[in-house]
Amino acid sequence: VTAVSYEAIARAFAAGDPRELSDRGLADRFGCKVEFVARVRREAGLPRYTRRARSIRERVEVKVRELSRPVGDGHQEWAGQVSGDGVPVVRVPGLCTTVGRVAFQMANGRPPEGNVKPGCALAHCVAPGCQTDRPIRAALRAPVAGVGA
Numbered sequence: 789v790t791a792v793s794y795e796a797i798a799r800a801f802a803a804g805d806p807r808e809l810s811d812r813g814l815a816d817r818f819g820c821k822v823e824f825v826a827r828v829r830r831e832a833g834l835p836r837y838t839r840r841a842r843s844i845r846e847r848v849e850v851k852v853r854e855l856s857r858p859v860g861d862g863h864q865e866w867a868g869q870v871s872g873d874g875v876p877v878v879r880v881p882g883l884c885t886t887v888g889r890v891a892f893q894m895a896n897g898r899p900p901e902g903n904v905k906p907g908c909a910l911a912h913c914v915a916p917g918c919q920t921d922r923p924i925r926a927a928l929r930a931p932v933a934g935v936g937a
């Protein structure tokens with residue numbers, strides 16, 4: 789097994805959700821041993837594959853689509869539950885999370901890093917395209933660093 793495929797597997801994990809990618813599935817895709825994929829996962833400190841992760845995510849995404857209402861200009865408001873401080877939350881068996889985190893993954897195909905906040909001016913907007921995580925906010929800030937927060 790070459791170093792190149794180690795990188796390829798690490799990239800495959802980074803591009804998706806490690807909880808939804810089985811060692812066996814990646815081993816088949818890259819033509820390497822299951823133990824090798826398991827080692828990449830372990831060394832990167834990634835969560836284990838769980839058969840339920842995908843079905844829970846699909847269920848929560850259906851609920852988010854059902855309860856999001858377009859309010860113009862691509863923004864969406866939440867017609868479901870909110871937390872004590874007004875943050876849209878969504879609950880399915882096995883998962884309770886903020887709508888922003890689910891919407892972020894729907895738009896980006898990967899789980900968010902750090903907090904998720906809408907990048908637009910609509911308070912608690914839940915439009916997938918409006919959600920930002922820490923790396924995205926850092927990238928948006930970079931060109932105008934020093935011009936203010």
Ligand SMILES: [Zn+2]
Pocket residue numbers: 862863864906908909910913914915918
């Ligand atoms: Zn928005």
